[in-house]
Structures are given as structure tokens and as C-alpha cells.
Amino acid sequence: MGKVLELDRVYKAYKFGFIPKKKQVLKGISFYVNEGEIFGYLGPNGAGKTTTIKSILNLIFPDAGRITIFGEDSLKPRAREKVGFLPENPYFYDYLTGREFLAFYADLLGIHGQQKEEKIKYFLNLVGMEKAADLQLRKYSRGMLQRVGLAQALLNDPALVILDEPMGGLDPIGRKEFRDIIVNLKKEGKTVFLSSHILQDIEMICDRVAIILAGEIVNQGYLGDLISEKVLYTEVIVAGLPASEFSHLGESVSASGNRVLLKVYEEQHIDRIIRLVQEKNGKIISLIPRTETLEDIFVGLVKNQ
Amino acid sequence: MKVSTIARNTFKEAKRDRVLYLLLFFAILCFLLSRFLGLLTVGDRVKIIKDVGLASISLFGMLMAILMGTGLVYKEIDKKTIFTLLAKPIHRWEFLLGKYLGLVLTIFIMTVLMSVIFLVVLFLHTFTIEWSLLIAILYIFFELCLMTAVALVFSTFSTPILASLYSLAFYLIGHLSWSLELLIKKIKSGGGRAILKVLYIILPDLENFNFKTEVVHQLPIPTKLLGLSFAYGLVYTAFLLLLAILIFRRRDFI
CATH class of the missing domain: 3.40.50.300 (P-loop containing nucleotide triphosphate hydrolases)
Incomplete structure (x- = not known):
């Protein structure tokens, strides 16, 4: 080339x-x-x-x-x-x-x-x-x-x-x-x-x-x-359980209806959330790992300047 | 080929300019006015019509060349149309030459238009066509070609208003510099005379293109003088174009 x-x-x-x-x-x-x-x-x-x-x-x-x-x-x-x-x-x-x-x-x-x-x-x-x-x-x-x-x-x-x-x-x-x-x-x-x-x-x-x-x-x-493949955090949406149940495991970003959006930074916490949801008959709607985007790199660089 | 493409486009653009038609209108007005002016004159009326007519072609042609020529390159840079144009595989001199020739074509057509109207007005008065007038008009056109090159030089580095003022100053100097020649003859040789001589060589002498008096008064014009004037115009115009190209060659388009 x-x-x-x-x-x-x-x-x-x-x-x-x-x-x-x-x-x-x-x-x-x-x-x-x-x-x-x-x-x-x-x-x-x-x-x-x-x-x-x-x-x-x-x-x-x-x-x-x-x-x-x-x-x-x-x-x-x-x-x-x-x-x-x-x-x-x-x-x-x-x-x-x-x-x-x-x-x-x-x-x-x-x-x-x-x-x-x-x-x-x-x-x-x-x-x-x-x-x-x-x-x-x-x-x-x-x-x-x-x-x-x-x-x-x-x-x-x-x-x-x-x-x-x-x-x-x-x-x-x-x-x-x-x-x-x-x-x-x-x-x-x-x-x-x-x-x-x-x-x-x-x-x-x-x-x-x-x-x-x-x-x-x-x-x-x-x-x-x-862009590194490293997972920065995981977004978890849980239904049927109040946000207070997860306060020690992740950051609750928003709650609407019976759904809660959590930002989980540590990987072992995800397993604990899954177990907790199963025990209390809740439901996991989605679980998305967020990797670094070009925007993150760009914003980081601009801030450093 | 590239030069002619740019020239054609310049002509297309120039002929849309309202200033052109406004000046043409005033030129026609002057031709018609010359007939009335003739009425007020004691003596040869036809001479007045010819005099005013030729002077009008010269004056309005000059205004066309300056007013349009000074905006020629500036507009391209100001409107940023030059970016896509010069990003193509063309030389900058091709761009400038194309612009110049496009405007010369416009000026040529305008001169022809003014001349036809002038000759018609004259014909309605005398019922004869004097072909010798064409010589005066041809040399007016040569002068206009030179003035277009002057406007182009100034437009490569300055705004249209400033460039118009510079070009106008050039025109005035050009028509008054012959008096230096008289002065040189009248003063004694020495430092002052040498300086005046150098100044006379550097400054343009646009009176070289002025055959109005000879033609109007039907005086003989030596062929040698016609040839010299033509050569002077050619060399001076070429020099001006070269100067414009040199300035334009290393210009940044921010």
C-alpha cells in the first residue's frame, strides 16, 4: 500500500x-x-x-x-x-x-x-x-x-x-x-x-x-x-426493583416507571446484580458494556490542552 | 484551452454586470448630447460631434476597464470561488490570463457597440461614414487593453476601491506625463534633467494612443508613429501582465 x-x-x-x-x-x-x-x-x-x-x-x-x-x-x-x-x-x-x-x-x-x-x-x-x-x-x-x-x-x-x-x-x-x-x-x-x-x-x-x-x-x-477495547463501564437496565437495592453496586443514573438505569464500573458487581435480580424476582432488560469512543479520546485530548 | 475556458466564464460573468450597461447608457447619452452641443458652436459642428464622441468612447471605456478590472480577482477571492478553481491542475498564470482576456473581450464588444452607435449618430448628421475615425477608436481600444492590465495588477493585491483609485491615478499620470517631455526640452542639462528623463521613461505615456486630434482635423498620421504606439502598448501591457502574475504567484488565499 x-x-x-x-x-x-x-x-x-x-x-x-x-x-x-x-x-x-x-x-x-x-x-x-x-x-x-x-x-x-x-x-x-x-x-x-x-x-x-x-x-x-x-x-x-x-x-x-x-x-x-x-x-x-x-x-x-x-x-x-x-x-x-x-x-x-x-x-x-x-x-x-x-x-x-x-x-x-x-x-x-x-x-x-x-x-x-x-x-x-x-x-x-x-x-x-x-x-x-x-x-x-x-x-x-x-x-x-x-x-x-x-x-x-x-x-x-x-x-x-x-x-x-x-x-x-x-x-x-x-x-x-x-x-x-x-x-x-x-x-x-x-x-x-x-x-x-x-x-x-x-x-x-x-x-x-x-x-x-x-x-x-x-x-x-x-x-x-x-480506541481501546477496554470496557469503561457497563450500563444495566433492571425492571421490577427499586434503585435503592443497588446503591452499593453501581451508580443509578435514571429511573422511569419500574425501570432503573445503572452505571456499573466494577466487573464483579455485575454478577452480584444478576444474582440479586434473580433472587428478588426482578428482570434484567439490557446489559451493555461501554468501550471508549473517539469522542472520549477527543474530549480527553482537548481538556489536556 | 484552460485559459479560454476561464476567459469565456469571465466574459459570461462580466456581461451580467449592471455597471457595464449604466456606462454604456451614459456614453450613448453623450453621443446624443454632442449633437446639441454642436448647435451651440460657432464653426464646424461635425468636429464637435466627433470630438465629444471619441472622448466619450475613451472615457467610458476606461471606466469600464477600471471598474470591472479591479473587481476581477478580488471577487474571486472574496467569494472564495477561487478555491475550487486553483485546486484544479491549473497554473495561476493561466487563471490570471484567462481573467484578463475575458475582460478584454468584454471591453472589445463594448467598444464596438459604442463605436457603432457613435458612427450612426454621426452618419445621421453628415450622411457619410468616415473610416479614418476607426483608427482613433482602434488606438483607444489598445489603451483600454493596457488599462485593463493596470486594473488587474492592482486587483491582485488590493481592494476594488483602492485599486480603482490607483488605476485612475495611473490614467491621469499617463495622460499628463507628456508635459515632462516638454519640460525636459526647456531645462538645461544636469542632474534635474537626468531625473526627469528617468521619470519620463518609467511613467506611462498614454498620449501615445491619442490620435483623436489628428483624425478629427484630418491631419496625416505617419505609419511609423502608428507602429511605434502599437509596439509601446504591446510591451507595456505584457510587462503589466507579467507583474500581475509575479505578485499573484506566491499569494496565500486564506
């Missing part, structure tokens, strides 16, 4: 104000993306996610460090030939219709004639925008722009697709559809670089993640390696 994208100690500072004040945005970012994986780039707002992506795409120039795309220096336009990009909050020429918009990008990418028509039709269909294809982009909702933006990013059949907060403006159904499209891209053998601050999205579909906080990569690796 080759490396599709590699960043090596990338630094970037912005200067603000009349008397320029330096603000270090990227502080030596290093990570790589393997071929064929969905890579999640996770970080809170203002951590440097978009700056990283802009550095990759040559929209800004890093102060130091090296970025390679398919082994090619990112400074060369040729490096972007096999890259598709959907920016956060996509902004496009709003006087164009959806179809004209895709035709413009197809022309830029050197796709012409019959192939161009076919591709436009295929991608409009893929993102579910064929009905609005002849509407001007100014009349599109944010979700619709996001969809047509994704079509634009896929036009050149890219091997690496970079998506910056792709599910930001979408409704739940739209998010699911987007997730399905991204997973399908992976099935087609494409590599996906996905930046987001929405943990569930990343946890659901990403193979590997890197977490960026205040311009530094604080953790990266396979999702399975990052």
Missing part, C-alpha cells in the same frame, strides 16, 4: 493587522495517507484543518516543510491532476446553472464532447441533483451546493478526494447519502481525505485518523488502535 499523500513537518504562520502580528497556525504537521483508505482529519474549529488542506492544494504556501501527492511535490500543478476537492461551505459562480457549472469544470479538466455530457449526467445522478440541474446555483440550498460541489470534485475521476467538512450543511438523510457515496468511493479504490469535527461521521467510515489540536497532530493511527 503506497502513500498517496504525505506531509512532513509543515509550518505555517499568518500575519494579521496593520502592524503584522504573527500567528502560528501549523506547528510542524506530519502525517501520511495510505492508498485506498478513508482518512479522517479531526479537530475542533480553528485547529488548522482547513489551513492544512489549503497547504496541500497549494492555495497557501507553507513556511517550511514538504508536501507530496502521489510522490509529486504539491507545488506543481501536475500533482493535483488526480485530486478532487470539495471546500468547506462551497462557493461557486452563482450565475451558472448546476449543469453549466459542471460543464465549466469539465472544460477546465480537459473533458470534452460526448464524454463530458455523459460524465455530467452520471455525477448529477450520483449526487441526486438531476432535477435541479438547470436551476441557477444562487437558488440552491447549502445542502444542494454541497452535493453539486461533490460532483465537481469527482469529475476528473480523482484517485484522491479531499473533502473539507463535507457533511456540514446536510440533513440526516443527506448525511447518510454522503457517507454512502464516500464508502463507495473507497470501494472503487479511491483514497478519501475527510476533515471534520463531527465525530460520528469519522468513527463510522474512517480507517485511520489524525487528530489536530492548535496546529499540532496530537494523535494518529488506525481507529481500532486509538
Whole structure:
């Protein structure tokens, strides 16, 4: 498995104000993306996610460090030939219709004639925008722009697709559809670089993640390696017995009707609860061990900062 | 190919701009007004119509070039449309050149429109068409191409309002710098004269494109002068485009 994208100690500072004040945005970012994986780039707002992506795409120039795309220096336009990009909050020429918009990008990418028509039709269909294809982009909702933006990013059949907060403006159904499209891209053998601050999205579909906080990569690796399999606590729902019966065994979180939700931290207590319920003719409704989630890691890291 | 795609799109965008039609409207108003102005004049009325007409094409064309040219790149950055565009495998110079050519095409069409209306107004007065006027108009167009490049240079690093002011200043300097030439002839040689000479070389001389007087008064124009003026425009415009590309090449789009 080759490396599709590699960043090596990338630094970037912005200067603000009349008397320029330096603000270090990227502080030596290093990570790589393997071929064929969905890579999640996770970080809170203002951590440097978009700056990283802009550095990759040559929209800004890093102060130091090296970025390679398919082994090619990112400074060369040729490096972007096999890259598709959907920016956060996509902004496009709003006087164009959806179809004209895709035709413009197809022309830029050197796709012409019959192939161009076919591709436009295929991608409009893929993102579910064929009905609005002849509407001007100014009349599109944010979700619709996001969809047509994704079509634009896929036009050149890219091997690496970079998506910056792709599910930001979408409704739940739209998010699911987007997730399905991204997973399908992976099935087609494409590599996906996905930046987001929405943990569930990343946890659901990403193979590997890197977490960026205040311009530094604080953790990266396979999702399975990052999240420990250790059981943090077990959630037990018991029916037919009052919460007071279990006060010494676990923390009672809530009680409704005759049901009690318990948070049990020690494993041997679970056996005792089961026995107690059996003895007193109660009923165990559910018993779910909770392992660490990406959210736990993320919140922990942010708090440490 | 990429350049022409961007140029076509720029033209598509530019022709939607209302400023363009507002300026065209005022230009037409000036052509019509010139007929009334002619009535008030003692002597050759036709000369007034020609003078005002050519000056209007020049002035409103210049305003079109500056007002649209200065927003050209700024709008792309401000509206963030540039992000998806430059993320494609295109060079930044291709983007700039495409933008420039798209606007030059717009200016060309507007100049043609203004000229046709001007010639029609003139024809209704004289019932003859003077083809020599086209030479003056052609050189006005060359000047507008140069002014578009000026606006583009300023728009790569500044906001539209500032860029418009800079471009306007360039235009004024360009039309007044010929007086330096007079001054150079009048003062004695020495340090002052040398400085003035350098200044004259650096500053643009837009009067090189002004053949209005010759055409209106039907004076002969040496072919050599036409050739030199054309070459001057070409070299100066190329220099400005190169400058714009150099500034734009290393710009961060935050």
C-alpha cells in the first residue's frame, strides 16, 4: 500500500493587522495517507484543518516543510491532476446553472464532447441533483451546493478526494447519502481525505485518523488502535426493583416507571446484580458494556490542552 | 484551452454586470448630447460631434476597464470561488490570463457597440461614414487593453476601491506625463534633467494612443508613429501582465 499523500513537518504562520502580528497556525504537521483508505482529519474549529488542506492544494504556501501527492511535490500543478476537492461551505459562480457549472469544470479538466455530457449526467445522478440541474446555483440550498460541489470534485475521476467538512450543511438523510457515496468511493479504490469535527461521521467510515489540536497532530493511527477495547463501564437496565437495592453496586443514573438505569464500573458487581435480580424476582432488560469512543479520546485530548 | 475556458466564464460573468450597461447608457447619452452641443458652436459642428464622441468612447471605456478590472480577482477571492478553481491542475498564470482576456473581450464588444452607435449618430448628421475615425477608436481600444492590465495588477493585491483609485491615478499620470517631455526640452542639462528623463521613461505615456486630434482635423498620421504606439502598448501591457502574475504567484488565499 503506497502513500498517496504525505506531509512532513509543515509550518505555517499568518500575519494579521496593520502592524503584522504573527500567528502560528501549523506547528510542524506530519502525517501520511495510505492508498485506498478513508482518512479522517479531526479537530475542533480553528485547529488548522482547513489551513492544512489549503497547504496541500497549494492555495497557501507553507513556511517550511514538504508536501507530496502521489510522490509529486504539491507545488506543481501536475500533482493535483488526480485530486478532487470539495471546500468547506462551497462557493461557486452563482450565475451558472448546476449543469453549466459542471460543464465549466469539465472544460477546465480537459473533458470534452460526448464524454463530458455523459460524465455530467452520471455525477448529477450520483449526487441526486438531476432535477435541479438547470436551476441557477444562487437558488440552491447549502445542502444542494454541497452535493453539486461533490460532483465537481469527482469529475476528473480523482484517485484522491479531499473533502473539507463535507457533511456540514446536510440533513440526516443527506448525511447518510454522503457517507454512502464516500464508502463507495473507497470501494472503487479511491483514497478519501475527510476533515471534520463531527465525530460520528469519522468513527463510522474512517480507517485511520489524525487528530489536530492548535496546529499540532496530537494523535494518529488506525481507529481500532486509538480506541481501546477496554470496557469503561457497563450500563444495566433492571425492571421490577427499586434503585435503592443497588446503591452499593453501581451508580443509578435514571429511573422511569419500574425501570432503573445503572452505571456499573466494577466487573464483579455485575454478577452480584444478576444474582440479586434473580433472587428478588426482578428482570434484567439490557446489559451493555461501554468501550471508549473517539469522542472520549477527543474530549480527553482537548481538556489536556 | 484552460485559459479560454476561464476567459469565456469571465466574459459570461462580466456581461451580467449592471455597471457595464449604466456606462454604456451614459456614453450613448453623450453621443446624443454632442449633437446639441454642436448647435451651440460657432464653426464646424461635425468636429464637435466627433470630438465629444471619441472622448466619450475613451472615457467610458476606461471606466469600464477600471471598474470591472479591479473587481476581477478580488471577487474571486472574496467569494472564495477561487478555491475550487486553483485546486484544479491549473497554473495561476493561466487563471490570471484567462481573467484578463475575458475582460478584454468584454471591453472589445463594448467598444464596438459604442463605436457603432457613435458612427450612426454621426452618419445621421453628415450622411457619410468616415473610416479614418476607426483608427482613433482602434488606438483607444489598445489603451483600454493596457488599462485593463493596470486594473488587474492592482486587483491582485488590493481592494476594488483602492485599486480603482490607483488605476485612475495611473490614467491621469499617463495622460499628463507628456508635459515632462516638454519640460525636459526647456531645462538645461544636469542632474534635474537626468531625473526627469528617468521619470519620463518609467511613467506611462498614454498620449501615445491619442490620435483623436489628428483624425478629427484630418491631419496625416505617419505609419511609423502608428507602429511605434502599437509596439509601446504591446510591451507595456505584457510587462503589466507579467507583474500581475509575479505578485499573484506566491499569494496565500486564506
